[in-house]
Amino acid sequence: MIDPSLKRLLQGLRPDAGLVVLTGAGISRESGLHTFRDADGIWAQVRLEEVATPQAFARDPTRVQGFYNARRRAVLDPAVQPNAAHDALVRLEREWRGPFLLVTQNVDDLHDRAGSQKLLHMHGELLKICCAACTRIDRFDGDLATDAICPDCGARGTLRPHIVWFGEMPLFMEEIGEALSGAGLFLSIGTSGTVYPAAGFTAEARSNGAITLEINMEETGGRFDGGLYGPATQTVPSLVEFLLKEVQ
Numbered sequence: 744m745i746d747p748s749l750k751r752l753l754q755g756l757r758p759d760a761g762l763v764v765l766t767g768a769g770i771s772r773e774s775g776l777h778t779f780r781d782a783d784g785i786w787a788q789v790r791l792e793e794v795a796t797p798q799a800f801a802r803d804p805t806r807v808q809g810f811y812n813a814r815r816r817a818v819l820d821p822a823v824q825p826n827a828a829h830d831a832l833v834r835l836e837r838e839w840r841g842p843f844l845l846v847t848q849n850v851d852d853l854h855d856r857a858g859s860q861k862l863l864h865m866h867g868e869l870l871k872i873c874c875a876a877c878t879r880i881d882r883f884d885g886d887l888a889t890d891a892i893c894p895d896c897g898a899r900g901t902l903r904p905h906i907v908w909f910g911e912m913p914l915f916m917e918e919i920g921e922a923l924s925g926a927g928l929f930l931s932i933g934t935s936g937t938v939y940p941a942a943g944f945t946a947e948a949r950s951n952g953a954i955t956l957e958i959n960m961e962e963t964g965g966r967f968d969g970g971l972y973g974p975a976t977q978t979v980p981s982l983v984e985f986l987l988k989e990v991q
Contacts, residue, residue, distance in 0.1 A: 744970070744973075744977070744981040745971070745980065745982065745985045749969050749987070750855040750970065750972065750985075751991060752929070752968055752969045753928075753954065753958075753985075753986070753989070754956060756927055756954060756990050757841070757922075757927055758840050758841070758850055758959070758990055758991050759840045760841045760926070760928055761768065761813045761837045761842040761843075761922065761925040761926040761953075762835075762839055762841060762843050762844070762926065762927070762928045762930070763843075763844050763845065763846065763919075763922050763923055763926040763928075763929050763944075763948065763953075764832060764835075764843075764844070764929075764930045764946055765801070765847070765848070765899040765929070765930065765931045765932065765934060765941060766791060766832075766845065766846070766848065766854070766933055766934065767847075767848045767849065767878075767931075767932070767933045767935065768790065768848070768933060768934070768988070769932065769933020769934060769960060769975060770828050770829065770849070770850060770853075770932050770933035770939060770975045770979070771826075771828075771851055771853055771933075771949050771956065771961070773826045773828070773931070773975060773976050774819070774821055774823050774824060774825065774826045774829075774853055774977070775823045776817065776818065776823060776851060776853075777817075777961065780860070780893050781798075782810025782887075786787060788955070792909075793806065793902065794806065794810040795906075795908050795909050796808050796813075796908050796909050796910055797908055797910060798910075798951075799801075799908075800903060800908070800940060802872070804889045804900070805889050806976075807903075807904075808837075808886075808887050808888070808889050808903075808904075811876075811887070811904040812887060812904065814864055814884040815869050815870065815883075815885075815904075816851075816885070816886075818851045818869055819870075819884060823853075824850075824856070825852075825853045825854070825856050825857035826853075826975070826976050827976040827979070827980050828933075828976050828978075828979035828980065829851050829853050829854055829857035829859075830857055830858075830980075831979045831980040831983040831984075831990065832845060832854070832857070832859060832979065832983070833857050833859055834927050834929070834983060834987070835856040835944050835983045835986065835987070836860065836861055837861060837949060838987050838991065839854060839905045839937050839986075839991065840988070840991055841927070842922070842925060842926075843861050844860045844861055844863065844864075844919070844922040844946055845859050845861055845863070845917075846863050846865055846915075846919055846922075846941075846944075847862065847863070847864055847865065847866075848865060848868040848934060848938070848941055850864065850866055850867055850868055850906055851869060851901075852868065852869070852870050859871075862916065863914070863915040863918060863919065865907070865913040865914050865915055865916075865941065866906065866907045866914070867904070867905045867906040867907045867911060867914065868905050868906075868935025869904065869906065870882060870883060870884050871883060871904075871905035872887055872901060872902050872903065872904060872905055873902070873903040873905045874893040874896060874898065874901050874903075875892060875893065875902075875903060876896050876898040876901040876906065877896035877898070877901075879893060879894075879895040879896070880905055880981075881894070887903075888914040889989065891951065895991035902990060913940060913941070916940065917968075919944070920947070923944060923947045923948050923951060924947075924949065924951050925951070926948050926956065927952070927953055928953055928954050928955075928956070929944065929945065929948035929953045929954050929955045929968070930958060930982075931944070931945060931952070931955070931956070931957050931958065931965070932958040932959070932975060933958070933959060933960075934963075934977060935963055936957075936963045936964075937963075942965075945965055945966060946966065949966070949968070954968050954969075954970065955967045955968050955969075956969050956970060956971065956982075957969075957970040958970070958971045958972075958978050958979060958982060960972065960973065960974070964982060966972060
């Protein structure tokens with residue numbers, strides 16, 4: 744599945760090169776979770792301005808909590824499990840000789856359940872809640888009521904999903920920037936490449952000399968050095984196998 748041009752591109756990669764992987768909703772699609780921007784995706788069903796901004800939460804907390812309660816239940820469905828792409832990235836992390844970082848835009852816990860350790864959730868985590876009053880963050884896997892009481896500070900109605908909404912700053916940007924500055928290889932897996940600041944990671948990695956690859960169902964039009972296209976459960980294990988056999 745790795746074509747000759749891609750092999751040639753990767754031939755000069757050092758075995759101890761830094762590796763940064765960015766994942767988006769496409770990697771979780773084959774586990775049964777909806778993407779956001781496809782024709783049948785989440786934003787085709789509900790307007791993001793109604794459920795994914797601080798203003799929406801202030802205006803209608805019941806609707807926002809209901810939206811995330813439903814998404815939380817979807818992630819916890821026993822049928823939703825890590826797939827072969829998640830598992831392949833765990834292997835890549837374990838066997839790659841150089842520095843490794845997995846950055847996900849996804850708020851599900853499939854990377855965590857698969858066993859990824861060097862992992863940053865830049866957009867937060869669906870199975871966590873935070874308090875707007877005291878900033879406490881807790882694991883939470885039930886339905887969150889609008890009048891719930893914070894177990895730490897006792898404030899009522901201040902708990903919200905631990906999600907980075909539109910208009911808020913993504914998490915771990917300093918750590919991500921540091922990893923990109925030392926990366927020799929950057930992989931973008933299952934993401935549309937349209938939401939900033941993650942959409943700028945490719946250019947940032949390239950400016951620092953990294954080889955950049957897109958792994959997706961189809962080309963997004965981003966400025967990558969190469970790409971591998973098809974279902975993530977096929978393309979990601981194939982690429983990982985090649986990297987660990989031919990580069991390491």
